Amino acid sequence: MPKLERLSEDVRDRMLNFPCIEHDDTPWTPMFKPLSESNVALVTTAGFHVRGDKPFGVPEGRGDTSYRVIPRDTSPGQIVQSHWSLSFDRTQTYRDINITFPMDRLEELVVRGKIGSLSDNYYSYMGALRDVTGLIEKTGPEVAKRLKDDGVDVVLLTPT
Amino acid sequence: MTTGVVLIKEHAERVKPPRMLAVPFNFGNTLGEANNPDYQHEVLEATFALLDHNSGPVLQQFETGPIPDPIVQGSHVINTSASKRFKAEEEVRSFIDYYERWLSLNLGRTGVGLSTIPYGDFGKMANFLEGYIEGTTSDMPERPTQFSLAHFIRYCVDDLKSFCFESRMAQKPNITVNALHEWFWVETSVARLILRLEKRMASDDNEEIKAEAYSIAR
Incomplete structure (x- = not known):
């Protein structure tokens, strides 16, 4: 993001006062095998989903903490974005979905031998949530379990 | 990890x-x-x-070169499209050839589709929003029943924006991000329609409609 001082006052204030959760410490898992032997999945908060899936919404104004599964072999033409926030530019994603959801870049990294393999499924949430209770208690653990069941070693997280 | x-x-x-x-x-x-x-x-x-x-x-x-300028927002510029006397519906119809060029150039990749209304009917969609602002129309018969009116209006706005931006990028492939946003919010009748829609929704008695007003025109 451009430096906070370069943003308009209303956007700057919204960013500084956004009620994101605060932690005192960090769960830490050291890398236990090379990336070139690891299985990698992509998880985004950009509000993408497969065309025809239920769009993200704002139930009772608290934010939508649900998630969507995007099979890795989905073509970019079949992915749309229903993120509720208007505070970001969508036009460059229209030009190239990889700017936010780097599905082609990850395939290239496998071909180059940098990444071992890719998960069959990627996952998408909608960010800019003002209440993450549902994410912490339900949908976060659900996706974590799916990732473990899929044999994923490393998750790449991308926002929008 | x-x-x-x-x-x-x-x-x-x-x-x-x-x-x-x-x-x-x-x-x-x-x-x-x-x-x-x-x-x-x-x-x-x-x-x-x-x-x-x-x-x-x-x-x-991440260390990089020059930091990009912040994106132009609709709430920070003045829309001048009223002087053209060009209705949003007419403007949308005039973009269809460019939008189809976009689809052809991008192998069908498009941000359009949330409302489920086909792009060939976006002129009709613009007319519905115009009627909603003026109080002559309260709904669009094509609205899918699983969408509330407030959500449907939001998806219509998202689709109109995507349609206009993609049409413009087909017309001017090298246009910069900020020139694109400035063109939309300053020059287009669709942006003027959205800005008027925001005011109409913000004054509604229905809380869901009112809540959506904030999210359509920044």
């Missing part, structure tokens, strides 16, 4: 995720530049390199 990209470094300092690369790009431009695979790989390489750290949290700044 996780590694990732963050756009607001100040938030990552509070949340303390294990590994994050802070990038200086605009919201929505997470890996820097569209259609620039080499640059996107630079960002990804720096992100995956965070996995090599033995302890954390790791919050590293």
